[in-house]
Amino acid sequence: MKKSLVTHIAVMVVAVVLGSYLASYLTAQQSEISVNRDKLSKAPLGGFNKFASDVQWMLFINYAGGIDCVEKPEAEEIYNRLNTILSNDPDMEIAYNIGGMMISNSDPVKSAEIFMRGANNANLKSSWQLPFSAGFVLDRYVTDQDDPQRLKKAEEMFRLAASRAGDNAPYITSALLKTRAKRIAQKGKWSNIPVVNDEHALLCAMFDEWRKGGGSEDGNPQASDSMNIPDLKARLLKAAQDAKASDPTNKNILETINKVMKVVSEDQHLCGNCLTPYAAGDKFCSQCGTSVVVYAVCPKCAAVMKGKFCSHCGNK
Numbered sequence: 001m002k003k004s005l006v007t008h009i010a011v012m013v014v015a016v017v018l019g020s021y022l023a024s025y026l027t028a029q030q031s032e033i034s035v036n037r038d039k040l041s042k043a044p045l046g047g048f049n050k051f052a053s054d055v056q057w058m059l060f061i062n063y064a065g066g067i068d069c070v071e072k073p074e075a076e077e078i079y080n081r082l083n084t085i086l087s088n089d090p091d092m093e094i095a096y097n098i099g100g101m102m103i104s105n106s107d108p109v110k111s112a113e114i115f116m117r118g119a120n121n122a123n124l125k126s127s128w129q130l131p132f133s134a135g136f137v138l139d140r141y142v143t144d145q146d147d148p149q150r151l152k153k154a155e156e157m158f159r160l161a162a163s164r165a166g167d168n169a170p171y172i173t174s175a176l177l178k179t180r181a182k183r184i185a186q187k188g189k190w191s192n193i194p195v196v197n198d199e200h201a202l203l204c205a206m207f208d209e210w211r212k213g214g215g216s217e218d219g220n221p222q223a224s225d226s227m228n229i230p231d232l233k234a235r236l237l238k239a240a241q242d243a244k245a246s247d248p249t250n251k252n253i254l255e256t257i258n259k260v261m262k263v264v265s266e267d268q269h270l271c272g273n274c275l276t277p278y279a280a281g282d283k284f285c286s287q288c289g290t291s292v293v294v295y296a297v298c299p300k301c302a303a304v305m306k307g308k309f310c311s312h313c314g315n316k
Contacts, residue, residue: 053089060085060095064102075107082114091123096130100137108141116153119160128164131157132172139179151183173229180205193256199246200253203239207260210236236264241275269295280304 060081067074082099085092096118104111115134118124135157142150158176165172184190185201195201210232229235240257247253261270268277269292276287280296281304296305303312310316 050089053085053092056081056085056088057092057095060099070102070106072106075103075110078103079107079110079114086117090121093118093124093127093130096124097133100133104137104141108137109146112137112142112147112150112153116157119157126164128161128169128172130161131164132161132169132175135161135175135179139175139182151179151186155179155183170230177202177205177209180208190256191259193259194252196250196252197243197246199239199243200250200256203236203243203256203260206232206236206239207256207264210264233264236260237268237270237275237277244275269293 060078063081064078070078078099082095085095085099089095096114100111100114100118103114112134115130115137118127119131119134124130135154138147138150138154138157144150147153155176158172158179161169162172162176181198181201181204184204185195185198188195190201190204195204209229213229213232240260243253244257257275261275269279270277273290274285274288276285281294282292283294284290285292297303298305298310298313298315300315301310301313303310308316
């Protein structure tokens with residue numbers, strides 16, 4: 001009898017140990033399969049959270065169709081309903097998109113929070129629309145009084161959207177550069193140079209991005225979060241032209257342009273007045289008519305050099 005009791009106790013102990021090990025193993029496996037498991041509602045739904053969220057989503061659509069406009073009270077109700085839906089299904093992308101946009105005017109802070117929550121969801125990392133919408137709301141609708149860090153967050157969201165969209169959405173790049181320019185203008189200085197106006201700030205923002213892509217003053221790569229911006233050199237030149245045109249004699253703008261052109265356009269010859277590129281043999285700028293420094297011409301006959309010897313007079 002005693003031997004039988006000992007055997008039963010031993011079996012129970014072994015079963016408890018194995019059960020504990022199995023539970024730990026299965027919990028780890030569940031965490032790998034469902035990365036948002038810890039975000040699910042703790043309501044006793046018996047694992048039917050996805051079904052519950054579908055029902056709640058249908059009720060949400062029914063509610064949304066019955067309101068004429070979204071003011072503060074409606075925005076609060078929409079936000080609460082979204083939280084309930086997303087607590088049962090954190091991966092419901094349509095809820096982030098539609099719900100966040102519905103309250104973007106009446107409560108932009110909560111709208112941005114919804115979009116950022118979706119953008120940072122590991123299961124929705126292929127979506128560029130969520131971070132773009134978050135950046136758009138933060139940039140256009142949220143004020144500095146609402147959130148002093150809104151532009152910083154907007155830039156981060158636009159950068160995330162650009163990294164996901166690749167070259168398919170060039171307007172994301174434009175939004176990012178403009179937001180970065182706003183941050184520079186807000187700070188008031190760039191590389192110890194006072195920022196004069198919006199055109200000046202945009203030039204600074206573009207040059208920062210150029211350096212991040214590997215084109216630095218010392219030729220070494222900079223940050224690893226750079227984007228692939230097509231024709232960035234050409235855009236930098238256009239930004240420099242716009243900055244100079246906005247205030248042609250401002251010493252801060254001219255200092256920035258000199259800093260930028262020194263490393264970006266060393267392989268080009270630019271008009272000193274309007275920064276328009278000119279070709280070998282040109283004596284005047286085709287854009288503004290200003291006299292330019294002539295280059296690549298034969299010292300004997302002034303013909304444009306095409307090779308080692310002048311094709312006009314044979315001079316070496």
